[in-house]
Amino acid sequence: MGKLKRNQVKPIKVFQMKQLPEDLQQTQDLVVDHVNKNIPLPNNLDELVNWYEDDGWDLLVGSWGSDHIALKLFDLACLKFSDAELAANLDEPEPITNELRVAFAREQISNAFETSDGYDCPSVHAVLITKEDGSSAVLGWTVEIHGQGGPVPEFQGVFSSKSDFYDSLKDFDRLDLLLDKDVDELSDEAILKLWTRLNKKQ
Secondary structure, eight states: OOOOOTTOOOOOOOOOOOOOOHHHHHHHHHHHHHHHHOOOOOTTHHHHHHHHHTTTHHHHHHSSOOOEEEEOHHHHHHHHOSHHHHHHTOSSOOOOOHHHHHHHHHHHHHHHHHHOOSSSSOEEEEEEEEOTTSOEEEEEEEEEEOGGGOEEEEEEEEESSHHHHHHHHOOTTTOSOEEGGGGGGOOHHHHHHHHHHHHHOO
């Protein structure tokens, strides 16, 4: 690689974020008003979402970065939360108890977070949107990595703030998703409830 001559400045590449089109800016303003003034969501919300998932991708993944990942807990539970799976992982045969079920479930949750390649634990992204008057709202996504297929965004909805978005994912009744920051709040009772619900379907 050749050396730069003295006083020769190497050009710097400048990447500019794409700007939201004017018609979608109006849509975005209506989304903010929905959160702050309780008006209906605009009918073309899907167009705004699609723009962020395509032309506005850098804004989606770079607005606040990704503070958290979320385990697809229900999917994991469908595969792992069963007495047969637990028994197959015991060193020695022993009666299956609720204590063993909870310990096994927590081990599977921990392993999933530690070994995820972005599919089982999608990243969580909040995009702050604002109006000229200073009012704001948040659009929320999870983004899965599908191997060579790349990142796949899943729109989660419109929220008043980033914390409101995170709280919406903390549903200990459905347990579809589990944020990494909420693992310690997941109770033994919630685990056993999910375990029982899944095994009743078998």
